[in-house]
Amino acid sequence: MILLVVGADRVDAGKTTFSAGLLERTGAVGYKPRAGNDFWFDHDDCRRALADGRLYGKDAARLSTADGRGRSPERLNPVHRLWRPAPDGGTGLLGRADREFLVDRVGRDGDDPLFVRNATAEVPARVAEALPLEDAVHVESVGEFNDLAEERYLPAFERLAAEIEAADVAVVESYSDIARPLEALSPSSIAAVAAVEPGRARIYPGDRYCRACEIASSSPRDGAIEKRVPDVLDYLDPIDRVSLPALGSDRQNDPAQVARAYDDAYEALLEVAGRV
Incomplete structure (x- = not known):
């Protein structure tokens, strides 16, 4: 149910x-399939996760605690997106006029996640230093992102759905x-x-x-x-x-x-x- x-x-x-x-x-059992936070507005939450070389948000962390099964936030949340405000406007890579996508974490295994980096945005130094972005997949267009979503994001969601339904x-x-x-x-x-x-x-x-x-x-x-x-x-x-x-x-x-x-x-x- x-x-x-x-x-x-x-x-x-x-x-x-x-x-x-x-x-x-x-x-x-609790789940937060997709989540995100903002490097500016949620800075303390970002710093807390980045200090451990991780990317997750306070919502998944709260649900993990309430769930009481000792699971990491990443187990509840296979895709987490880090945003940043875009004061000068513009559509950005994914069509948002007020903020730009920086990095996604894809996967529920905290030891081996896939990171996806927006190659059209400048990633803050604190983020670049904390995450292994040298191994990240770089995307420069919506077409590239959509292809990657079909290859990596959708299978992650399908595996999660099967677990939830069970x-x-x-x-x-x-x-x-x-x-x-x-x-x-x-x-x-x-x-x-x-x-x-x-x-x-x-x-x-x-x-x-x-x-x-x-x-x-x-x-x-x-x-x-x-x-x-x-x-x-x-x-x-x-x-x-x-x-x-x-x-x-x-x-x-x-x-x-x-x-x-x-x-x-x-x-x-x-x-x-x-x-x-």
Whole structure:
């Protein structure tokens, strides 16, 4: 059974806090298929990982701790992207006007990851010194990146999807406000979805949510761009809407306290999942 947690707000929706409490509540296995952070805005988090010659983010680290299985953040998160702001604008290699992609980590084995470097960007010295980028794959165009994605990224996602689908209960957290963080997951395996935003969670059956993702992805306005949660939810009515109380940082960082505070939302999510 897969419980999918998505964000209905692009920034600070509360997905990781919700997911950590859900892991505590259910004893599930946690996953964050894709993640990223910014060398400027998340600098402390970057320095912490880079100090060990690694690249991961605080969300995967929090889920790893809440999961309680002693797994490294990389085991939960096969692809992590490091960004940097682009004050002068421009589209950059991957089409973002406000920031540029620097480095990706691909793979779940902390001892032997693949690093992918944007050859059109200047990588900060701290990053270049911490990571073995001399062995990285350099990409200079979207075409090169797409070819590499098919060869290396997609197999990593497919292996992760097979592991998730084999779990008794898995909690999968999306990134930003992306509707489906792992296309390789069979829609039939997703039992229920929680769309989280500040102050509330909306609960949906997994099959209806995935059908809405397919409808949204056929929109000529969006084309091939990843579907965003607000666009998908336009096609759905939630089974339930549950208020989420505001939590101080001490409670947010304690999965047991989150589980108690968000118990009504978790009960609603599990009730919908139990109908599958």
